Amino acid sequence: MSALKLSLIRKPMDSYQEYVQVLRAHKFPNDKIKQEADSVFEWCAKNQCRILFPTDFSKLLPSVSPLPRCLFFKGNPSCLTGPALAVVGGRKATPYSLANAFKFSRELAGLVYRDWE
Numbered sequence: 784m785s786a787l788k789l790s791l792i793r794k795p796m797d798s799y800q801e802y803v804q805v806l807r808a809h810k811f812p813n814d815k816i817k818q819e820a821d822s823v824f825e826w827c828a829k830n831q832c833r834i835l836f837p838t839d840f841s842k843l844l845p846s847v848s849p850l851p852r853c854l855f856f857k858g859n860p861s862c863l864t865g866p867a868l869a870v871v872g873g874r875k876a877t878p879y880s881l882a883n884a885f886k887f888s889r890e891l892a893g894l895v896y897r898d899w900e
Contacts, residue, residue: 798834799824805836805852823853832857843867868892 799820806816827834835854843863844850856863870888872880 798836801836802834802853809852827855830855830857 802820802823803816806819807813811819823834826832832855835856837850837853840854841850868888868891870884872884876884
């Protein structure tokens, strides 16, 4: 089993401890670490997301430097083992930009999937 798949089945407390370590490694202020970790894990539980750590995704993003502290993941983890497409956008996207992102993603995903078969 790859490291990526292992991270997706870790117990939540294991992920919490790893997130605390990641925050320390990124020189996050010690007096804010618990508050930040609690907030992130509460948000993940509310939104049914999991956290991926740099040890999990660094091979998926070889050209990104520096790597982010973590990535949030929602959905089928088996999708991360094949060809992939990422769409990055603003936090406050307009309905128009969301519709365009959806259309572009659907078309590009179809092209990637056809090439992969």
